[in-house]
Amino acid sequence: MSDSLITIRFFASLREQLGRPAMELASEHLPDSATVAELIAVIVERIGPQADALNGADVQCAVNQQIVSHAESIRAGDEVAFFPPVTGG
Amino acid sequence: MSDSLITIRFFASLREQLGRPAMELASEHLPDSATVAELIAVIVERIGPQADALNGADVQCAVNQQIVSHAESIRAGDEVAFFPPVTGG
């Protein structure tokens, strides 16, 4: 059951802009083999225009904690994260 | 009075080979403007053949704690030191 969910996490300035640290999406709301870019479109639909921040040129996406391009496809059960360039150290 | 003395110091393997950490030499036993090379000759005369170690290719000489070449001249009151290549750190 929970395997059909996609967990989406937002960090730092994106967490603030989207007004939440995370959301869940049932995979049936996504087309089969949806890409990260298609996932972003669905998130914008759900949350509203503040989620346009996810389309920023320097926004990074990790799927299951690995950095991926926006062409990567998402599967049910995946953990997807969006964040700005890192600034630790 | 002590200004007419030259203090000569030996370190590490040279200290052991010459059997002493230091010696003093009255400057009148050296020719005027004697070089380091001439000083070494006088030391060998005084101490004996074990002081030939001072002529080793990698022996370094410092006059008043500054590294110098064997062509440097020695003055009364100088502190002259001989030592092998350094190995600290």
Added chain:
Amino acid sequence: MLSVRVAEQDFSADVENSALLECTEGVGALANFIGVVRQSGQANPLKEMWLEHYPGMTEHTLQNLLERAAGRWPVLAARVHHRVGALQPGEQIVYVGVAAAHRQAAFDACSFIMDFLKTEAPFWKKEIFADGLEQWVAARDNDRKALGKWAK
């Protein structure tokens, strides 16, 4: 002997260095890097630094980084401790320690780890100033450029 820790608690370089030496023979050189919250003397001084991270991914990224360093240089042991949460100006943020037989490998591996930590490890800093202004730190172009020196 590669170890990663992400925590709110502070660290001691002496304790970390002792751990580097503990189970490893042949160590002659330790190189350390310690990052510190800069104190600024500006009109609007920094009050606090807030460090956010992505739990899980941070640890994996750092562990992977240490393994890459150990694959490239003769590293005998390496440790990273990175703090998160609220930090005051002058406080320590990160420790990177590398043990090797000789100094050049220790320096290079330590510098390599820091350069990639700065661009790959999912940490984000927010500055909170005395007048209440809050501002996410922008990524530095120089940090991307620094990676160039590790291209083989």
Added chain:
Amino acid sequence: MLSVRVAEQDFSADVENSALLECTEGVGALANFIGVVRQSGQANPLKEMWLEHYPGMTEHTLQNLLERAAGRWPVLAARVHHRVGALQPGEQIVYVGVAAAHRQAAFDACSFIMDFLKTEAPFWKKEIFADGLEQWVAARDNDRKALGKWAK
């Protein structure tokens, strides 16, 4: 804030690093090097390392080295503590710490100081082995070669 200490006593990297941070604003990066007496797993293990130096010249040489590093990189503070006398395997020999605003200057200055310390500072090491053999450590060719990277 350049400080040199040559002594038999051990040092604490934490204490040295705190001193680096004390009187200096704007420090964001500390680079440390710590040299350690290598433990060997050979048939005839090292029993003790004896460190001799040239008092006075050592301190002047190290102070001059720190000044050259501070003239070449934006160093905010730098410290060296070098031990002399009898040291056991695993013990710390030398600490070099550099504070700067950013990490590259700290790493470079620290590495520069170590490279020149190794070839200019009048210290000599003697190894005393378990079977009684005593042997002065020979200067390493690699230490001379390491200076090449600092030629401008």
